[in-house]
Amino acid sequence: xxxxxxxxxxxxxxxxxxxxxxxxxxxxxxxxxxxxxxxxxxxxxxxxxxxxxxxxxxxxxxxxxxxxxxxxxxxxxxxxxxxxxxxxxxxxxxxxxxxxxxxxxxxxxxxxxxxxxxxxxxxxxxxxxxxxxxxxxxxxxxxxxxxxxxxxxxxxxxxxxxxxxxxxxxxxxxxxxxxxxxxxxxxxxxxxxxxxxxxxxxxxxxxxxxxxxxxxxxxxxxxxxxxxxxxxxxxxxxxxxxxxxxxxxxxxxxxxxxxxxxxxxxxxxxxxxxxxxxxxxxxxxxxxxxxxxxxxxxxxxxxxxxxxxxxxxxxxxxxxxxxxxxxxxxxxxxxxxxxxxxxxxxxxxxxxxxxxxxxxxxxxxxxxxxxxxxxxxxxxxxxx
Numbered sequence: 001x002x003x004x005x006x007x008x009x010x011x012x013x014x015x016x017x018x019x020x021x022x023x024x025x026x027x028x029x030x031x032x033x034x035x036x037x038x039x040x041x042x043x044x045x046x047x048x049x050x051x052x053x054x055x056x057x058x059x060x061x062x063x064x065x066x067x068x069x070x071x072x073x074x075x076x077x078x079x080x081x082x083x084x085x086x087x088x089x090x091x092x093x094x095x096x097x098x099x100x101x102x103x104x105x106x107x108x109x110x111x112x113x114x115x116x117x118x119x120x121x122x123x124x125x126x127x128x129x130x131x132x133x134x135x136x137x138x139x140x141x142x143x144x145x146x147x148x149x150x151x152x153x154x155x156x157x158x159x160x161x162x163x164x165x166x167x168x169x170x171x172x173x174x175x176x177x178x179x180x181x182x183x184x185x186x187x188x189x190x191x192x193x194x195x196x197x198x199x200x201x202x203x204x205x206x207x208x209x210x211x212x213x214x215x216x217x218x219x220x221x222x223x224x225x226x227x228x229x230x231x232x233x234x235x236x237x238x239x240x241x242x243x244x245x246x247x248x249x250x251x252x253x254x255x256x257x258x259x260x261x262x263x264x265x266x267x268x269x270x271x272x273x274x275x276x277x278x279x280x281x282x283x284x285x286x287x288x289x290x291x292x293x294x295x296x297x298x299x300x301x302x303x304x305x306x307x308x309x310x311x312x313x314x315x316x317x318x319x320x321x322x323x324x325x326x327x328x329x330x331x332x333x334x335x336x337x338x339x340x341x342x343x344x345x346x347x348x349x350x351x352x353x354x355x356x357x358x359x360x361x362x363x364x365x366x367x368x369x370x371x372x373x374x375x376x377x378x379x380x381x382x383x384x
Contacts, residue, residue, distance in 0.1 A: 004016070004124050011066065018119070021125050029126070030080060030099070031081045031124065032124060034375070037360055038074065047302060070114075073375065095135055101118075103128060122375055140338040145337065153298070154298075164190075168268075172196050173196070173299060176372050177298055179205055179346070181298065182206055182209040185210065191212075195211035195222075197216075197367075205346055223290055270290060272293050274298060278301060282295075286307055291316065349370040352374075352384050353375070
């Protein structure tokens, strides 16, 4: 008996029937309840060969390619349908779970939903590793549980930023990654969150997710909303004036050291989250960011890009590149959602069955309407 799944080959999505998956030792088979469509899926559908070239350079040779059918979907929740040998007894049939999208197969560890060797969650069933699987607590809905993976991406970016509650956050790009980061910043209690996007629809979602200030970059600068603008000459003048005053004090250097330790010796810097991943955006941030800003690059730009290191040098910008999350961050995100500490419900803007996946991919090309569309294999909905 087979199962239905959505296969992608040569950029075309179609529903096919596949053999029912069988769990190996340490594995579970899940009946998929909900699977989110990720921005990386949208890109991989049409640019798989380009992405595969990059992953091969990093040592992973089994990423999806355009000429090889693959079942995508790596943001999923479901119920345990079958257990392989050597799996914990806690994972009984019917247990509601989410799972880290990595699986042992064909002699290696593969990316679930992004490799032909690890079919993903756009299917009635999916295989997962029991060691990377977590029971859904507190009766959390499986739709919201499926947001664990993208919200773990956001948690990792926020943690890597070292942002404090008193800092100002600037989120550039309010697609699913940016919206997830805004939700996590709100949960952390960051006092000022500035969000910027050209799309009115996404700006509205940013406000719902917790942004305090929402900016159309065609009209206003998000950086001006985050910090009083100061250019290099003004900074030099401020520093010179401060030194002229300080040097009149005995032991002035001790006063300077205390001010420096408290973060008061230089301009207050925002923490900027780049969540677009399009060539030119990072260089634009480097050009426009206030002095001493910390820039966390969460948008994954698949193409070659250019930036001006001298500009970043002169501004003493701190660039941090982030990707994915740890198993602990994945677990913590699930419990934050289940405990009501993290509200990501605003991200979900639509739902389809397997027959509607192709239409959902097309709909996600319009930022004004959708952010996150969920796939429910049991649904008959064909239009999100």
